[in-house]
Amino acid sequence: MASTATVPFTGVFDADPVHSSFGFAVRYQGVSVFRGTMDDVRATLTTDGSGTRLEGAAKVESISVRTPEQFRQHLLSDEFFGAESHPEVTFRSTDVKLNEDGTARIEGELTIKGITRPVVGTGTWTAPASDAFGNTRGHLNVEAKIDRTEFDMNWNMDLPSGGKALANDVTLIIDASLLQRAEA
Amino acid sequence: MRILGIAGSLRRGSHNRKLLRAAAYALPPGTELVEWDGLADIPAFDEDLEADPPAAVQEMREAIASADAVIIATPEYNASVPGALKNALDWASRPLETNVFRDKPVLVIGASTGIFGAVWAQAEVRKALKFMKAHVLEEELPIGMADAAFALNGALLDPAAGERLAELVAALCREVEAPVEQTA
Numbered sequence: 204m205a206s207t208a209t210v211p212f213t214g215v216f217d218a219d220p221v222h223s224s225f226g227f228a229v230r231y232q233g234v235s236v237f238r239g240t241m242d243d244v245r246a247t248l249t250t251d252g253s254g255t256r257l258e259g260a261a262k263v264e265s266i267s268v269r270t271p272e273q274f275r276q277h278l279l280s281d282e283f284f285g286a287e288s289h290p291e292v293t294f295r296s297t298d299v300k301l302n303e304d305g306t307a308r309i310e311g312e313l314t315i316k317g318i319t320r321p322v323v324g325t326g327t328w329t330a331p332a333s334d335a336f337g338n339t340r341g342h343l344n345v346e347a348k349i350d351r352t353e354f355d356m357n358w359n360m361d362l363p364s365g366g367k368a369l370a371n372d373v374t375l376i377i378d379a380s381l382l383q384r385a386e387a
Numbered sequence: 388m389r390i391l392g393i394a395g396s397l398r399r400g401s402h403n404r405k406l407l408r409a410a411a412y413a414l415p416p417g418t419e420l421v422e423w424d425g426l427a428d429i430p431a432f433d434e435d436l437e438a439d440p441p442a443a444v445q446e447m448r449e450a451i452a453s454a455d456a457v458i459i460a461t462p463e464y465n466a467s468v469p470g471a472l473k474n475a476l477d478w479a480s481r482p483l484e485t486n487v488f489r490d491k492p493v494l495v496i497g498a499s500t501g502i503f504g505a506v507w508a509q510a511e512v513r514k515a516l517k518f519m520k521a522h523v524l525e526e527e528l529p530i531g532m533a534d535a536a537f538a539l540n541g542a543l544l545d546p547a548a549g550e551r552l553a554e555l556v557a558a559l560c561r562e563v564e565a566p567v568e569q570t571a
Contacts, residue, residue, distance in 0.1 A: 271500040363510030
């Protein structure tokens with residue numbers, strides 16, 4: 204069987220908003236997991252002479268928690284995202300490694316609520332190929348763990364049975380379906 | 388066996404009324420669950436009225452006294468018990484030595500529209516009932532995101548939550564059959 208040549212990402216690829224998801228998961232009540240997504244996200248993977256960079260921004264208002272209103276407002280408030288003063292969450296990579304074995308490691312700086320912290324995401328990538336519609340499409344799947352309290356998201360309550368209502372560790376789960384940008 | 392269901396919300400379409408009905412689906416054979424519907428008629432607790440309690444209070448006490456067990460489904464307001472429910476428990480607790488909850492097997496469950504499922508309100512209802520020397524099951528059943536928790540037929544959509552509710556109802560029935568004395 205002939206070996207398949209790996210075609211790396213070259214040029215500019217944008218995350219296709221329909222087929223991408225930018226999610227988070229956080230443990231609550233010690234046992235359950237709450238998941239949500241940000242729907243209004245822009246992300247771009249650029250490869251040029253200086254290497255590969257990943258940049259992205261998500262609008263906090265696009266968080267998937269829409270009801271109940273009280274819950275949404277709590278998440279947008281200063282106890283969590285502080286959306287009024289900080290309407291976007293942004294990411295900028297400092298090092299992107301797309302390894303030959305299909306694994307990916309991305310280091311970068313994540314900014315939430317105006318606070319920038321280093322973050323490391325690991326996962327997998329799929330080399331770009333022609334999709335059914337004639338586009339050149341690749342994929343990047345990355346997970347990263349952050350401590351929400353480092354971003355001044357400190358809300359918590361003691362549970363009646365002991366322990367805390369909400370975990371500090373939050374897992375970010377990113378599936379970016381990356382479309383090659385047409386030459387301008 | 389006759390179980391009295393008390394929903395801590397006055398609203399007609401309340402999630403906790405639905406939760407009581409979901410509990411009714413889980414009853415063992417030979418058991419019926421009757422919903423007490425008089426919470427809105429209970430006046431504010433007033434020691435001056437104790438010698439001749441209002442009719443609504445008398446009816447509530449009789450309903451509790453004649454039941455083999457009680458299930459209380461509580462919402463949560465401001466991380467605590469709704470005032471109307473606490474007020475009813477206060478009326479029911481008098482006089483303390485002979486109150487209608489004394490030695491009564493009670494299961495406390497709860498639903499809320501946030502992710503925590505009225506866990507704090509349930510703990511506080513259990514605290515008050517224990518003080519009244521009821522046989523309160525220690526277990527809780529927090530049903531969060533209640534807007535999306537019930538099927539059209541009133542059953543819990545999450546199979547694990549439905550199973551848990553059935554287990555707790557069965558435990559309550561066992562408590563009636565073989566009461567275990569609580570230590571003070």
